[in-house]
Amino acid sequence: MEETTTTQILGILVLVLLLAKVCGSIAKRLGQPSVLGELLAGVILGVSWLNIVDPHVSVLHFLSELGVMILLFEIGLETDLKQLLKVGGSSFVVACVGVALPFMLGYLVCSWLGYPSLVSIVAGATLTATSVGITARVLSDLNRLSAPESQIILGAAVIDDIIGLVILAVIKKLTSGEEVTSLLVVQTTASAFGFLLLTLTLGSLLLPPVVNWIERSRFAGTPTLMAMICVMGLAWAADGAGSAMIIGAFAAGLLLRKTEAAHAIEHGVAQLGQFFVPIFFVCVGASVDVSVLNPFNPSNLATLRIGGLLILAAIVGKFLCGYSLFWFKGRKDVIGIGMIPRGEVGLIFAQSGLDTQVFDTGLFSAATIMVMVTTFVAPPLLRLRFPPLPDEGPHEQQGIESLVN
């Protein structure tokens, strides 16, 4: 499958974009966030059913990764850094509790089931990281990105992605049998958080004047290109610094928001997003195998039992973390629900558990079930507790759409 030709990929992409659009529109018509439809399109095209989309093919993998970067960039462009910092303390608490609770619950569940300590630790870790991509997209679909609850969720999801990186680094050491020193933990944490702080500080000073200068100079007319260079450049730097690529892309959005070209960039990158972003969600959907959910297959029963317990740990752990903000006057339940989807990050953990042979295929499948259910349950739940706001402003076509629906 790796030797895929350009023609084959073209055919696959046509199916991906077409089915994503159709399923997304149906989801929207049923009052659901359209991302739910795109994920289902992935399930149809992926390993579960038609087996047309293999997210491991290098070209698809890259397009999908660029898709989530562009999504996070767009979210960053719509996010006011000052407002994000204002709720920074709350986000931090939600992130920490939202990592600790599911981790402990997952560890306890697996210990209780008789798994050895290392396996239980890795299983617990799989429950920790919220998928900022799915959460942000759902909040955007619901037109709720600027609500304080959304800002807290977004900040917390970014922070717990960084915590997730640290945990992943520690797990890798653990599974390779190496000793985990506190120095390693401190170093990894410092470089992962340090990148974001350094980028935002330096970038706030340097990027706006440079971009404004370019906009006014004879290099004008290419805000989209300029934005893509910033997105990919910061994503590349983030990865090099030991942080995550999507964190770099998010930072690029936060920074470019303050430039004169922000409006042109927002419009231009949105066009790229129409092409790239659905590829990401379809690939996430394509990589989960729903056949392990079939209860009529007796060999699935043990997996389903572990999976069910992990789902419980995953949902309860994240849901309760919203209530750790006892001083917050807004919707604590919305924050908890917003943190539930695990998506691609959970899959990365599960895959790494399988690769290092810490997980057997049963536990791997159970982790996959957990990712699947939390991913698919969060959009409708969030919609139920946090109903969409009507569109305002110049988005005429979307305005018509919301009247039709």
Add this chain to the structure above:
Amino acid sequence: MEETTTTQILGILVLVLLLAKVCGSIAKRLGQPSVLGELLAGVILGVSWLNIVDPHVSVLHFLSELGVMILLFEIGLETDLKQLLKVGGSSFVVACVGVALPFMLGYLVCSWLGYPSLVSIVAGATLTATSVGITARVLSDLNRLSAPESQIILGAAVIDDIIGLVILAVIKKLTSGEEVTSLLVVQTTASAFGFLLLTLTLGSLLLPPVVNWIERSRFAGTPTLMAMICVMGLAWAADGAGSAMIIGAFAAGLLLRKTEAAHAIEHGVAQLGQFFVPIFFVCVGASVDVSVLNPFNPSNLATLRIGGLLILAAIVGKFLCGYSLFWFKGRKDVIGIGMIPRGEVGLIFAQSGLDTQVFDTGLFSAATIMVMVTTFVAPPLLRLRFPPLPDEGPHEQQGIESLVN
């Protein structure tokens, strides 16, 4: 190099887009088409010098192919099919003469140098196909796309791409030692031309009403996505029908021009073009090795002699084909010059000659030199004989740019 990670590709793409923009701007400032700068950026980043960009890496290869498809789509969107058909006869004559003359001259040169007949045929074939991508981009850079000369060149370049496909199919049979029947030639020709005719006929009837219906329905708000699905779908179909992918993309542009969404599509796809198109030209530049041009390396002398003769055949052959339109009152020299660049199509022929061991590395390098020189000589020559028109209309920023330059 095939095992390139997402991070590496991000870094490469940042360099590609940045250098393409800088070199393109410099070329423009020197009064040259900006595509010349992008090709040079490729030479700097490619096998000739820094060796950072390897166009054979699957992700880069795909992005670059999608880039030339988007370019041809944009050109198709700006092309009036009726006007193109009006000059269709002239285009056809130019294409046929422009294939026959360079082929014969190349064959004679190689026979005279003592190469066997099969080798001379393949070498002649390498000279036949004009790069419609480079030609169209130069004419667009010069703001001359709607001139009758440009329409004739465009039509001829599309037709000779199709003839090139037929020749390639014949050559493949020849080099594999199989018998070439006239049935094979007729079949290949029919399927290659048939696809274009069928697509344009059926598409003219079906596509505009479907697209207009989608635009007015609740699926609205995604003209860019819809256009990309059409581009990739028709490119995929073209390849399957034995035609070229860029022909399918060009046909998509011709067809969508007549829809109500044409303006929104043009604007949206232009944003994708800013990202994808430079990748194509940088990859073309990156795949030529300018070190074979060094005359101080004695081992290059024989190659340079053959290369020089091939260049002569390539330029004279295409230049004269403009004069085959003896009834045409416009600029015959412009048409001849517009047909000169060989670009990626010539490289495909040369590569296939090398792969089938018909070419030795000397002849392969000579063919590469021919491609390189015709590619790099055409933009400034065309600019000299066909000076750019000033921009008009709402493109304010470009207007300012042309005043600055």
